[in-house]
Amino acid sequence: MLPLAHQRRIWDAAKVNLPGGKKCLSMSVYPVESAGNDAWGRATEYLKKSIEYFSAKWFVYPYPVAVNEAGIAGGMEYPGIVFDGITDKGSELYWVTAHEIGHNWFPMIVGSDERRFAWMDEGFNTFIDVYASDEFNHGEYAPKRDGEYAPGKGNPADEIVKTITDPNAPTIMTAADAISEKYRHPIAYFKPAFGLVLLREQILGPDRFDYAFKNYIHNWAYKHPQPDDFFRSMDNGAGEDLSWFWKGWFYNNWSLDLALIDAKYVNGDPKKGIQVTVANKEQMAMPFTVEVKLKDGSKYQMKLPVETWLQNRAITFTVPTTTEAESITVDSDAALPDINRKNNTIAVK
Secondary structure, X not given: OOOHHHOOEEEEEEEEEOHHHOEEEEEEEEEHHHOOOOOHHHHHHHHHHHHHHHHHHOOOOOOOEEEEEEEOOOXXXXXXXXXEEOOOOHHHHHHHHHHHHHOHHHHHHOOOOOOOOHXXXXXXXXXXXXXXXXXXXXXXXXXXXXXXXOOOOXXXXXXXXXXXXXXXXXXXXXXXXXXXXXXXXXXXXXXXXXXXXXXXXXXXXXHHHHHHHHHHHHHOOOOOOOHHHHHHHHHHHHOOOOHHHHHHHHOOOOOEOEEEEEEEEHXXXXXXXXXXXXXXXXXXXXXXXXXXXXXXXXXXXXXXXHHHHOOOOEEEEEEOOOOOEEEEEEOOOOOOOEOOHHHOEEEOO
16 A cells, blocks of 8 residues: 555545534545445545434534545544544444444543543443444444453453453543553453443333433533542432442442252242342442243343342242243353353252
8 A cells, every 4th residue: 555645535525413413524534445345435424424323322522524535544533634544344343433423422522631530531432333333224233342342252241351351450430541551451441331231131121321411411511520520420310329330340349149049839838939049259349130031931020229239148939930931041141241151050959
């Protein structure tokens, strides 16, 4: 490929439709060698759709233009302009485009101190990218699985366990310049982003989370929030004390190990339900589901709140089934960062 100074450049643009009838312009500039629908030929589309999604979901894009420039930078952001890899293609180009333009929300609209708290910049931005990927072109590049989110490209709940259980891993609250390169992406990008996914999908639910997170963005737009401002804002918006979560996930690398200890019919009668005992063998707490696989082929699910663990390390409860069962599984969707899934299923006695 020719040096940048000698390359012929392609420029294209598209109108971006913003909430309230507002408009702005999405532009891409790239060399002819990077053209093609599997590469930079769709860069303007990626930029346009990302801006439209973030604007509709969280906060309206404030600038009249957005530019994506192909170059030797692997991904770098500034207000209204981003620089992405000249050889990027397909899903990687989409993800880096969405991520870099997403920085206009964090830390440019919400002015977090990224030098002290990298997670309020990279972590928040990686989090909003997850749902942008789900939305783009009916999930064309979903789920998001790259170096920023689930770097091993597997299940994020299992991927994060490698960091949580690493005794040398720093915590999310560690200052940016004190995080070594080995842990930069896991701690500044992946763990905070997945933590917010857990908060949205497992703890609060999308409606309460989105209300609280959107309020945080609007209340702190063009201001400079500290971590406690975010934590208080989310507590207030969700209407719930989440201090247990901030302490375990952000201030510490606490692990979760839910284990099924026992499952038997009440008084030996399948019609009276199943008495189940579940233990939490580690310090991290999480709400969880138990799923009963019945002998007729159907399944029954029951969800227990995080308050289950406020005063208990183990709990016994009754699942109100009325027919014979084969087994019970805790966290059957593997959505929680359980460090030992081998003890998550047990046969019913």
